[in-house]
Amino acid sequence: MSQLLFEKSVPGSNCFCLPPLGIPEIDVAASLPGQFRRHNRPEIPELSEVEAVRHYTELSQRAYGVDNGFYPLGSCTMKYNPKINEWASRLPGFSSIHPCQPEHTVQGALQLYYETQEMLSEITGMDGFSLQPAAGAHGEMAGVMIIKAYHHHRGDFARTKMMVPDSAHGTNPATANVVGYEVIEIKSTSEGLIDLDDLRSKMSPEVAGLMLTNPNTLGLFEEEIQSVAQIVHGGGGLLYYDGANLNGIMGVARPGDMGFDVIHVNLHKTFGTPHGGGGPGSGPVGVKAPLLKFLPLPVAVQKGGAYGFDYDRPFSIGKVLSFYGNFGVIVKAYAYIKALGAEGLTEACRHAVLNANYVRHQLRHAYNIPIDRLCKHEFVLNSKKQGQYGVSTMDIAKRLIDYGYHPPTVYFPLIIPEAMMIEPTETESKQRLDAFIQALETIAKESENDPELVKNAPHNAVIKRVDEVSAARKPIVKWEAPR
Numbered sequence: 001m002s003q004l005l006f007e008k009s010v011p012g013s014n015c016f017c018l019p020p021l022g023i024p025e026i027d028v029a030a031s032l033p034g035q036f037r038r039h040n041r042p043e044i045p046e047l048s049e050v051e052a053v054r055h056y057t058e059l060s061q062r063a064y065g066v067d068n069g070f071y072p073l074g075s076c077t078m079k080y081n082p083k084i085n086e087w088a089s090r091l092p093g094f095s096s097i098h099p100c101q102p103e104h105t106v107q108g109a110l111q112l113y114y115e116t117q118e119m120l121s122e123i124t125g126m127d128g129f130s131l132q133p134a135a136g137a138h139g140e141m142a143g144v145m146i147i148k149a150y151h152h153h154r155g156d157f158a159r160t161k162m163m164v165p166d167s168a169h170g171t172n173p174a175t176a177n178v179v180g181y182e183v184i185e186i187k188s189t190s191e192g193l194i195d196l197d198d199l200r201s202k203m204s205p206e207v208a209g210l211m212l213t214n215p216n217t218l219g220l221f222e223e224e225i226q227s228v229a230q231i232v233h234g235g236g237g238l239l240y241y242d243g244a245n246l247n248g249i250m251g252v253a254r255p256g257d258m259g260f261d262v263i264h265v266n267l268h269k270t271f272g273t274p275h276g277g278g279g280p281g282s283g284p285v286g287v288k289a290p291l292l293k294f295l296p297l298p299v300a301v302q303k304g305g306a307y308g309f310d311y312d313r314p315f316s317i318g319k320v321l322s323f324y325g326n327f328g329v330i331v332k333a334y335a336y337i338k339a340l341g342a343e344g345l346t347e348a349c350r351h352a353v354l355n356a357n358y359v360r361h362q363l364r365h366a367y368n369i370p371i372d373r374l375c376k377h378e379f380v381l382n383s384k385k386q387g388q389y390g391v392s393t394m395d396i397a398k399r400l401i402d403y404g405y406h407p408p409t410v411y412f413p414l415i416i417p418e419a420m421m422i423e424p425t426e427t428e429s430k431q432r433l434d435a436f437i438q439a440l441e442t443i444a445k446e447s448e449n450d451p452e453l454v455k456n457a458p459h460n461a462v463i464k465r466v467d468e469v470s471a472a473r474k475p476i477v478k479w480e481a482p483r
């Protein structure tokens with residue numbers, strides 16, 4: 001562990017060197033009423049410029065990101081994001097405008113905003129989008145609010161339940177709950193797909209809809225999606241598409257053609273912005289024509305050759321974020337889509353699927369793959385074979401750190417015991433994938449021959465094992481000065 005800036009502080013050191021004051025010094029504090037004045041000096045670290053620079057550089061070198069190496073974090077999609085997108089989002093015409101500027105002064109930005117709505121509609125097969133939501137979970141919330149608005153608008157207040165598969169991402173039941181629905185869990189089959197019989201038996205006039213991810217969180221395509229749509233629509237409900245896994249079908253199939261009524265898309269997973277680290281993200285919400293009037297406010301429109309925002313939408317669920325969403329992320333998505341074009345998006349998806357299937361296939365001898373069939377962009381293995389030597393999925397994940405890899409997602413989805421979810425993404429070369437496969441194969445051998453080595457990993461990391469529950473529940477994010 002290196003020291004904190006506060007611990008490195010040397011009284012009297014500083015990062016500036018100012019010439020002597022040429023005018024009389026004014027004691028600003030003296031002009032303030034006593035109760036607003038500070039009585040002790042602020043406890044801020046005192047360091048020379050070079051020490052401050054070294055401190056932050058050292059921290060940055062410890063951080064692991066997609067630019068350092070392979071980051072196969074399933075479901076979270078940590079894929080490489082072309083640097084040109086960053087360049088585009090920093091152009092002054094995008095980064096230096098103010099959200100309160102009159103529309104005629106920001107026509108370029110509005111055109112980009114409008115065209116992004118249109119392109120997302122085309123890619124997903126929906127009829128309109130709002131780019132407001134700031135994350136996937138936020139898009140889900142807006143989408144489920146639209147479903148509620150739709151039922152209430154028809155005078156149907158009896159639908160108080162939302163169906164969610166047991167394989168769903170945790171944000172799905174949480175969203176349904178936040179919007180005021182009781183969650184009904186739908187079982188998965190032994191093949192990892194939604195159980196149609198269970199769905200049929202739970203659909204009723206009390207159910208507002210079904211939230212579904214396709215490909216689902218096991219990376220599997222829900223092949224019976226048309227029957228799913230028939231069951232839900234037949235019972236008067238709506239079908240919600242959690243588009244966090246859109247990169248698994250992008251350019252090949254469209255949720256709008258599968259019968260989905262409402263969708264969100266994680267721009268920060270599929271379209272060129274890093275996911276994780278707390279944001280910023282963007283979770284645009286899209287709908288089919290009958291639901292357009294409920295979209296959050298405002299929606300960008302083209303008015304007689306100019307672009308602007310439409311606020312005159314009396315049935316809208318209202319605003320879900322200040323101003324217009326995370327505009328920088330929207331610029332990156334626009335740049336990504338335009339740079340790749342229709343063919344490039346399809347190609348990206350195909351490579352993501354190919355890479356996932358290659359890694360799955362190569363690892364099936366060393367690891368147990370609970371549902372070993374053709375997957376989309378990600379797949380799930382577990383540590384069943386290594387468990388006989390007392391090695392858990394967590395141990396394998398920690399040992400991967402020693403081999404220089406960011407561990408995949410672990411213990412999700414919940415329906416697979418000891419799950420390890422691997423998403424290689426489209427940008428990784430065969431050499432990189434082979435090296436990763438080899439590391440996992442070596443760990444499988446170590447588990448058998450020297451399990452303690454794996455159980456005590458990581459051996460090369462700055463921080464070994466932490467108390468993960470306390471780290472998550474009681475994080476220490478504040479430095480307390482010793483008294």
Ligand SMILES: Cc1ncc(COP(=O)(O)O)c(C=O)c1O
Nearest residue numbers: 075076135136137169171242244
């Ligand atoms: C399947 C699925 N749904 C929803 C989300 C939520 O997205 P966000 O993290 O942007 O809120 C994620 C996030 O990774 C996800 O994988």
